[in-house]
Amino acid sequence: MRKNEYADYRSVIADSWNRCIAWGLEHDHEPTPLMPESARLEEINRQHSELLSVTEAEVLPYYRNVLSSSRCLILLADQHATVLNSWGDERITETRLKPWFQTGANWQEQNCGTNAIGTSIAVSAPVQIQRNEHFLKTNRSIIGSAAPIFDAHRQIAGVLSVFS
Structure with missing residues (x-):
């Protein structure tokens, strides 16, 4: 990574932390996953049926080998950071985090702080x-x-997103 790329990357993290502070989050905050009711979840899935089917048909085949040989979890979320589906090894997470990797969980920065899904949406770019x-x-x-x-x-x- 070149020096400017590293500075840009560090800026993404710092900017996200600043947004978290502005929203009143604290490092010890433990959010509760707010799961939509089943009718709302069905509506979200209907709205994103094309995204789900294209991901299943066009993206996941490239990850099958990765999923079979590593402990990672792939999530597809909508534009509002709501998990639409997950694939892979659910053992990667501690029990207390499992609800966050289920369909319907929401990873917005306002609730979950700096995280891959929410921060990627906030900056409209890939992040790790x-x-x-x-x-x-x-x-x-x-x-x-x-x-x-x-x-x-x-x-x-x-x-x-990919979590490990």
């Missing part, structure tokens, strides 16, 4: 959040990488 870069201490056991998926109008349609 290492353990201690998470704003909330509760998330510091995971490493997450995420990249936004843009639609034909250059709007974020979703986020593809």
Whole structure:
């Protein structure tokens, strides 16, 4: 990584931490996953059926080998950071974090602090959040990488992320 790239990367993390502070989050905050009711979750899935089917057909085949030989979890989230689906090894997370990797969990920075999905949406760019870069201490056991998926109008349609 070149010097300027590293500075830009550090700026992404610092800016996210500043947003977290502005929202009143504290490092010891332990958010509760706010799961949508089943009817709302069905509606979210209907709205994103094309994104889900394209991911299943076009993206996941490239990750099958990775998923079979490593302990990682792939998540697809919508443009609002709500998890649409997950694939892979669910044993990567501690029991207390499992609800965050389920369909319907929401990773917005306002609730979860600096994290791969929420921060990728906030900056409209790929990010990787290492353990201690998470704003909330509760998330510091995971490493997450995420990249936004843009639609034909250059709007974020979703986020593809990998957690280990």
